[in-house]
């Protein structure tokens with residue numbers, strides 16, 4: 001057991017009255033934080049002026065970290081007052097290791113029931129001992145200095161317990177197969193009946209019977225309530241605790257490794273695996289998309305990350321596939337679409353009443369359509385705890401504890417490396433636990449002192465004002481300082497890059513740039529007759545990158561959020577030809593007289609979201625900048641040419657409505673007098689990359705490939721699953 005450092009509070013922003021409270025933006029409730037309300041109300045009536053520290057515990061038994069032949073079972077702690085952007089960065093040390101729980105297998109106990117009972121009691125006894133200090137402090141409070149220098153009376157109260165399913169049932173003390181949160185047993189998981197939570201008061205009363213004269217009464221009462229007859233669960237004496245409500249959803253294990261894993265399995269059973277794999281190999285490349293060149297049906301033991309990758313292409317693989325016996329695939333498509341919606345919405349970094357309504361609608365749509373899996377003979381029932389948890393408990397949990405990125409098991413899994421493996425390496429491998437804890441304690445002290453010094457040397461600034469996170473990262477486009485190729489003749493752009501109409505397009509662009517009013521097509525054609533390009537080559541860029549604008553300074557670094565590749569084929573060092581890649585993008589368009597019609601930002605679901613005027617898909621053939629002085633003599637004084645331009649081939653505007661069943665927009669290439677419609681646009685008009693699903697028809701043409709499909713296929717659906725930004729922009 002180790003000391004609990006208070007240093008982190010320095011980085012927290014505290015609302016007046018103490019604690020980070022619910023923020024209300026616009027007219028809607030926005031759910032970002034662990035809300036203190038339910039504790040606050042109870043505490044305020046007894047001892048006014050309390051500041052709540054929502055304690056978040058996390059343990060991970062199934063992912064025990066192995067060092068040599070030894071394993072460790074760490075218990076972590078963090079607090080809800082720390083903004084989640086800080087909490088999820090290991091470098092900020094927002095999680096601390098509270099202690100290592102015993103990993104003994106208790107092999108000397110041969111009776112299975114007795115063994116299970118002992119394991120449970122051992123776990124609860126250990127956790128109970130470790131968190132003992134908060135039992136008293138939670139009730140009486142303790143003075144602690146907060147980021148603004150004020151001394152507050154803080155009450156640490158257990159708010160959440162993060163863990164995967166085996167951990168959840170161990171903590172809640174319920175039987176395997178049952179729901180740890182509500183009274184649903186394993187045969188009732190698909191039912192809509194029942195309460196949202198187990199009855200905490202009744203459970204506590206039943207546990208009191210353990211000290212009574214008749215043990216049989218205690219066991220019977222526990223059985224009736226569906227909990228195990230635990231001697232002393234660690235939460236029994238914690239103030240204001242409701243352990244069943246504190247079990248957090250777990251996106252990684254419940255959704256990616258649960259719901260999505262099932263859906264992929266059922267899809268493999270519904271359709272011909274060979275055809276699904278054939279489609280996987282024929283999707284165009286994109287920054288966000290992993291191309292499964294061997295298909296997905298033969299893969300086994302997939303990680304959460306791989307399931308995430310498959311979700312991005314799943315609907316595109318099955319959208320026009322036929323079911324056996326000519327059954328209608330509509331319900332299956334709608335069920336898959338609903339699950340994907342629920343998956344994406346469950347991971348929003350902020351929610352409002354409206355987005356939670358959309359989330360609920362997605363869950364209901366799945367319920368309305370899931371019967372198809374039974375009709376196809378793939379399933380007999382849906383009593384699956386992962387589906388149950390999503391349907392019954394996610395929305396309530398978000399309302400109570402904020403968005404799911406507040407309680408993500410992925411973060412703690414990452415901690416194993418720092419807090420377990422590195423710590424072990426520092427020991428002499430003999431009686432390692434005391435050495436490991438001492439090593440970690442020293443490291444934490446050094447970190448705290450270092451943070452303090454940095455703050456002091458910076459002139460002791462007051463805590464930064466906290467801004468609510470954006471629904472997606474702010475992105476900004478930045479071109480490299482030097483081009484990929486300095487001088488590429490226009491003829492080469494036409495031949496190698498496929499920018500066939502580069503000269504005509506440039507002339508038309510310059511004429512329009514020089515005459516900002518609206519010119520008719522005929523006027524442009526006339527003017528073009530006497531216009532000659534004053535240059536024959538341009539500097540070419542093979543990549544456009546979008547970076548993360550770290551406006552809040554939490555991560556302290558930038559990352560590539562998106563990239564667009566515009567590169568012709570070339571020979572690599574081994575003499576093999578690497579195919580060219582000309583990515584598709586979304587470009588911003590205005591509603592102009594030609595009826596260029598982009599999609600409009602759909603029902604403004606997200607407050608603060610950037611509202612786009614209109615978007616259209618295009619394929620980029622070349623990105624270039626023209627010699628600065630070359631055009632000066634040809635253009636009016638004061639007309640400036642954007643630094644970076646792109647030659648694009650246009651696709652048809654988004655139709656007014658997406659498909660009614662799968663909700664994707666269908667588009668095709670645009671032609672003008674038998675030639676592809678092209679345009680020159682400033683690179684700044686490119687909003688982001690866009691991934692397209694080719695419409696394959698019942699059988700994907702085998703002559704198509706990932707590198708040629710954009711040329712060979714004529715119609716596409718716009719992929720809205722490639723990343724969250726795409727989902728929010730296109731849905």
Ligand SMILES: [Zn+2]
Pocket residue numbers: 179180181182183184388389392393
């Ligand atoms: Zn439940």
